[in-house]
Each structure stands twice: as C-alpha cells, then as structure tokens.
Amino acid sequence: MNKPHRISGETAPLDREALESFWLPFTPNRQFKADPRLFVAAEGMHYVTSDGRRVLDAMAGLWCVNAGHGQRAIVDAIKAQAERLDFVSSFQMSHPAAFELAGRIAEIAPAGLDHVFFTNSGSEAVDTALKIARAYHRARGEGSRIRFIGRAKAYHGMGWGGLSVSGIGRHRRDFGPLLPEVDHLPHTHSIEHAAFSRGQPQWGAHLADELTTLLQIHDPSTVAAVIVEPVIGSGGVLPPPVGYLEQLRAICDRHGILLIFDEVITGFGRLGAAFGAEAFGVTPDLITCAKGMTNGAVPMGGVIASRSVYDALMAGPSSAIELFHGYTYSAHPLACAAALATLDVYCDLELFARCGRLAPIWEQAAHALRDAPHVVDIRNIGLLAAIDVTPRDGAPGARGAECAKRCFDDGVLIRSSGDTLVLSPPLIIAENEIEMVFATVRRALDAIG
Secondary structure, three states: OOOOOOOOOOOOOOOHHHHOOOOOOOHHHHHHHHOOOEEEEEEEEEEEEEOEEEEOOOOOHHHHHOOEOOOOOHHHHHHHHHHOOOOOOOOOOOOOHHHHHHHHHHOOOOOEEEEEEEEOOOOHHHHHHHHHHHHHHHHOOOOOOOOOEEEOOOOOOHHHHHHHHHHHHHHHHHHOOOOOOOEEOOOOOOHHHOOOOOOOOOOOHHHHHHHHHHHHHHHHHHHHEEEEOEOOOOOOOOOOOOOOHHHHHHHHHHHEEEEEEEOOOOOOOOOOOHHHHHOOOOOOOOEOHHHHOOOOOOOOOEEEEEEEHHHOOOOOOOOOOOOOOOOOOOOOHHHHHHHHHHHHHHHOOOOOHHHHHHHHHHHHHHHHHHHHHOOOEEEEEEEEEEEEEEEEEOOOHHHHHHHHHHHHHHOOOOOOOOOOOOOOOOOOOOHHHHHHHHHHHHHHHHHHH
C-alpha cells in the first residue's frame, strides 16, 4: 500500500497526485485539479487562500454562514460538546441539547409550527418532508394522496425525492426516471413584465392559479403536497410576486393539500426575519431548513411541522413508531451544540434586524449596476441579489463564469449559475463592504467581452 499524502494544511502546496482522490461535487473535476482553488482559513467576512490572499465572502460560504466565519462562541460550543458527549443515537434515546434546540427553533418559527424532526442537510430535510406529507395523509385515511407538485427553476436538494420535485433541468438530466407522481408549476420570472424588480414583483400573482389548472388535470384527492421555495434561490433569486404565496396557501387549504416551504436558504435571517414564512406573512404546514441553522459549522437540517401534522401521526397506539424514518446522525450532539450557539449569536448580534436595516442599502447598490455592460436584469430581496447577464453567442454560462472568476481574482467571492451572478453575504456585512462587493462586480462586467 502506498503511503498516504499528509497535508499540513495552511500553506503546503498540493501536487496533482495529492488532489486526485477527492471527487468534488458540482465541479468539473479535471479542470479544477489543473488549477485548484483552495481556502485554508476564514474569519468574519473573509476567506484566506492557500497563497495567503484574503477574499471577501459575498456568498456566506454557500448561503449558510449567516453570522460570518469563525464565530468564537460557536467554535467553543462545538469543542466543549465534543469533550463531553461525542455521539448518541436518536433511535429510542437522545440527549438534552436535542430537545432544547427543538424548543428554541419552535419559539422562532411561525405560530403553530412547533415540532422539529432533525436531519443532516437540506436535501435530507426535503426528502423527510415529502415522506411526512405522505404519512400524514395515510394516517388520516387518505392514502391515495401520493402526488407532489414542485415548481420550475426550483432547487430542493439532490436526494431522490428532492430532485424529483426540483425544476432545474440540468440537475435532473443524468439520472433517468425520477419519482413519477410529480408535476411542476411554472416559475414567476418575467423579463418582459418584471425586469429590475426591487423586492417582490408587482406582476405575477396570477401564476399561482396554475396550481388550480394542475389540480384539474390531477384529481386533487391524489395530491399530498405542494413544495416551493418562498424565494427561489439557486434557480436565480426569484422573489415571489405580491400575493402569490397567499394564493398558493388558499388553494392548498381549499383542497386539503399540505404546503411545504423549503427555507434552506431563506431561513435564519436571510430576509430579515427568522423564516421567509414570517417575512411574507404566509404560514405553511411544513418548513424545511438547514444551512444557517448551524452557521455552516456542522452539517444539520430539519423539518418544522405544524401541530396538526404531528398530531395526525400521533393518533395510533403509543407503542408504535409513528414515523418509520430517520438518520444515524439525526440531532447529532455536536450539531445541536453548534445550532444552539448559532441561535445565541443571531440573538446577541441582532442579525435578523440588522439584515432588515441593511436590505435597502444592499438593494440600492445592486440596482446601481443597471447601466453596467451586459446586464439584462437585477433582482433582490433581503440580503439576496441576482444579476442576469447576456449569454455569449454559442457559449451559454461562459460570461457569468468569467465574471465570477474575475471577481474572485479581485478579492470577492460570488457565485455564477449559468449567466446569473448570485450574491448572498453574511449578515454581518458592513456598508463599505457592500460598496466593495458591487464595485468589484462592476469592474468585472466592464472587463469582460
């Protein structure tokens, strides 16, 4: 057996052989390994690269580091928990922090959503929510309700169920048939009617009526749940039109269908409130969450369920397992410690309110790029923004990727999704850093052909 490579971490260069074993997700691996982008440290708003450069993180890691990197209270909580209790299963046993965390999350969730089922990621949370929806209807004697309705451009993770209800074609293309009992609503993005919207577009609420059209095709008594992101995230930061979510809620209520909000991105402050459901004043039956739950420090996710959904599954014999589902690492002690400390940080720094105060400044800076080269649309809400650029002839996505790379080389990390530039910074961002982010994007747009 060959001796394994040992990498000291902070400054050691990696040769091609040392890079070979890790198969990176969502990455052109051969291209990456020819010119790797490696971070070795992070603090506050910045990453540090392996060559010592500081890069301002305008993506909060991957939509998740809402309180900024290296929060001491979170680090200390993880260390203390590891020394006290490293692991205990949640299968017919548990530990106090799991119950404390569930209670803390229920306190900040919309009224009536007060039971939390813990997972390890947003993808697992979505698959769990879909299973809960089917189990709920079965427990109520409506086992025919097996169909799900998602939405075009939606991202619901990469589990089999989540991928089935997602609406991004490239994510689904390589994997053959998915769940058959799924249909999709249209997305709400319209350059013609709502370009350069600030916050929620005024146009598009009528698109919620497409749910009624789908229910005319599929008997409503066969539909278990509708799942939507309150704000479509990876699909391009698409805020809901004014009145749209309210109409979805009303249609679901009319037909006994559960409404699931995927708040993996919008949860924990991104819109200036604990959850998007609160920000928009619409309460779903289930909320999926992850990312900001632990500030990205330890993998964790969850499903927050309404009392009525929980009670329906508790109606059987007390000795029965009400939901035959779970994961080895559900409510992992280190994750619970990280999440509890994260909630404390959010509270102590008043980050949800801070997001609300910064949102107008963020909006103004984003829309100041309206006259920049190649820009065809800008959207924003809370501390989220997206900038659409015109595709390069014969090379869709190339212009967006080049712009993101130029920003990185200039010291700012943003994300390109095709020819859409996506920004989602930690909620601790300062006003001068907001100016720096969008000035860097402008320089990149000015430089690319």
